[in-house]
Amino acid sequence: MSKTAESVWNNCLAFIEDNITSQAFKTWFEPIKAVKLTDNALSIQVPSKFFYEWLEEHYVKILKVALTKELGSTAKLVYIIRMENTYGNKQPFTEKIPSANRSNLQSQEIDVPVKNKSPELKNPFVIPGIRNVKIESQLNPNYNFESFLEGESNRLARSAGLAVANKPGGTSFNPLLIFGGVGLGKTHLGHAIGVDIKDKYPEKTVLYISAEKFTQQYIESVKKNNRNDFIHFYQIIDVLIVDDIQLLSGKAGTQDVFFHIFNHLHQNGKQVILTSDKAPVDMIDIEQRLLSRFKWGLSAELNHPDYDTRVAIIKNKLYRDGVEMPDDIIEFLANNIKTNIRELEGAIISLIAHSSFNKKEITIELARKIVDNYVKHTKREVSIDYIQKVVSDYFQMDVDTLQSKTRKRHIVQARQLAMFFAKKFTKASLASIGSQIGQRDHATVLHACKTVDNLSSTDKQFRKYVEDLSKKLTL
Template identity: 30%
Template sequence: MAPNFSPDAVWAQCCEKLRAELPEQQYNTWIRPLPPADVQRDGDTTVLNVRVPNRFILDWIRTQYSTRLEAILASVSDGPVRLDISMAARPAMARPAAPSMMPPNAQGPHSLGTMGTALPPNALAARASGNYQGGINPLPPSAGPHTVVLSEQGEHPHNVVGLHGGQRRNGHPQVMGLNPGLTFDNLVPGRANQMARTAALHVAGAPGHMYNPLFIYGGVGLGKTHLMNAVGNALLADKPDARILYLHAEQFISDVVKNYQRKTFDELKAKYHSLDLLLIDDVQFFAGKDRTQEEFFNAFEALLAKKAHIIMTSDTYPKGLANIDERLTSRFDAGLTVAIEPPELEMRVAILIKKADQEGIAMPEDVAFFVAKNVRANVRELEGALRKVLAFARFSHKEITITLAREALKDLLSIQNRQISVENIQKTVADFYKIKVADMYSKKRPASIARPRQIAMYLAKELTQKSLPEIGELFGGRDHTTVLHAVRKIGGERAKDTELNQQLHVLEQTLKG
């Protein structure tokens, strides 16, 4: 080890290199919050100890970033260095801490055990999880040399005002707004919702103890509301006397306005501060509403103090919320923040087959693939396309085939084909990646240009009826094999790279209007 070796400098270099490589959202979610490393000596090896607040983050960093951290650490250090990432011990707090920040042995009988397995309180949670086997991390640990050691330590039903089961307590709804049809059983699992689903299962198994608050963000129609209701329904089945409220943020705003006009804020507190589980959709609607934010902050603090659980959704991550008080966004970020991504092709196919099965109809796999390839925006639009195909089959008394599906969806397909041209794709992609449209036709090959060009070729093949040679000609007279390589490369990476999948989803939605 060089005499002027600075562990802080090495760790800072590691983080800076990752910052340059990772999408900003990933870096801000997983790497930026990590504290500076503490230093120990193990013979000739310097050990950099990095502590994380909970096991979910520990396991996610292990599966997603350990290999890259190992390689960067080796490249920036002058001698043998080992990175040891482990759970941070939590000091006792005078005021009850947010449960997600407590050490495992303080989290009650259903918390994580020494090997990171959360035991559901009864068979319900296990059944609700589908193929869930109890471990928090369904992915295998990364292979390779152990230079990095990780230690043990549906739509918004906001207008629903009826009661689930009609239960009441002290004159207030005990359970309100839950949609009983949204459960873990009928939520199709996939890579797009893997993190959020796993976290939700743990919350359902040990509410008030882990990942509190749970903040789920993503685009419209991706299953955020479904996931929240699944947690509420699982808890209700396990604890029938639980006080649960699901609502849209607009309903909370309406309640604040109504109680402000009547000067009856005690009623507002009685409704929200006594809950065991609060599920609130689209908190970005609180933007610019100071009194609403004040009342939600009060409810938030009261619920955390009594170890009630809070699950929220938004269209962006906490730090990205505009016109929301920082003391709120910092609390949103204090538990666990997870994203739901646009579903990949295989997941869209699984959703179609399962939804059709629920209607008592067998959906041929080739038809499911045809529909899934042409409807990419979100699950809600996918379900709408399925309803059109099923209705068309019933009315025409025909079998479900690709020909029938093409006929049923001809309006959708014709709109897409009219709106999307290769030229429009090139301009949209160039704007998105901040390069010149002319770079799409040029012979320049730096990564900053070649990568967007490949993405544009991929989208041209996916969203237009052009052949490979035709696409190649529109990209500066390139050979069809160049286009084929780009299509296969981007298609393969999309299945593995969450951020690329998200970018492609945004581009597709932009192009489809």
């Protein structure tokens, strides 16, 4: 029976499948298509240059053995790179590339015009011009579980993180979404999970990235017309940790590409860990299909640390820095800095620095001075939800009434004040503010801000509303 490209490649696949992990086979060999067999040269189609590069770096030996078994020692392998029109590319792009000489398979040169004769690895973390397939994790080893102290405020999130670290991709916590306010340890916990996984499973590819950097890399890939390579790069990650996922809000293209990457990782048993400053239900301008996937696993909240946890954090920080501090000062710090861990650690560092540079003993007086200055100069972040609650309470109504469609004057004014303060105290866009305050558009928010400015200068009672609310929101 004469051999065909399909029969040869199917026999090769059967051999390869028996000799590598099922996960690797699914990721790297199932997408390949046999194209043609000519004079002992098998042409196979792969979806991107990155895919081709990865095969040549990691599976060239097994490819050589499999093909030689089928076609003998004169076997030749030709890669056809075809970027399918899956992610919005205007035109599919095809190149034919002989297998690398290092494979010891005889290469067949095909004279086809090629944009780039030497395909580069499209790793967004590799400096251009340096060929390196190793993927650095971007993890901070100082952010580990040992330094992430457990308390009532973080027990669920920390326990879930440990479970994921013990069995990445093998628990029901996939994705694991860690959410909470500023400075409560979301980034620390994300890194800690990654660090623990790298320690337990050194063969796994772990990658930490901020949503902001992911977006920048995606935009760059679109500019350079290698979007498929960008997608394939992220699809090979075993554990993907994305910090501040809420920053994808309003970025339709980035959300679309992350949706495809997320689906691939999840379907293939890879672990996804996300952090956010808000719960999925409160994320605005994130596509519903993406939000629904965020809810597939576990959403674990980090709350403000209680007193005992704050004391433990201070003692742990002092121990790691090799500094001794009297218990009454530790208790003073824990009692007076309650908002978040970052402020607490910042105050400790300031206190130690003042004591060291000025050669003064650490006393309650010095601690009080530092805390007063530190807390006073720490900018308090105010959320749109918080503003709506403060305004609603002030006018003795509930938030639903504030957001309603009613045109009653006192409710309209309350709504306009909420929009005014949201613009003043948050970095949210007008569209985002309107969306969160009763599903209004940006023009309504702009009109509300102008109305508040005008009434403040002409209506004495209204000016008092603005002053009272300003005080409440800046306490």
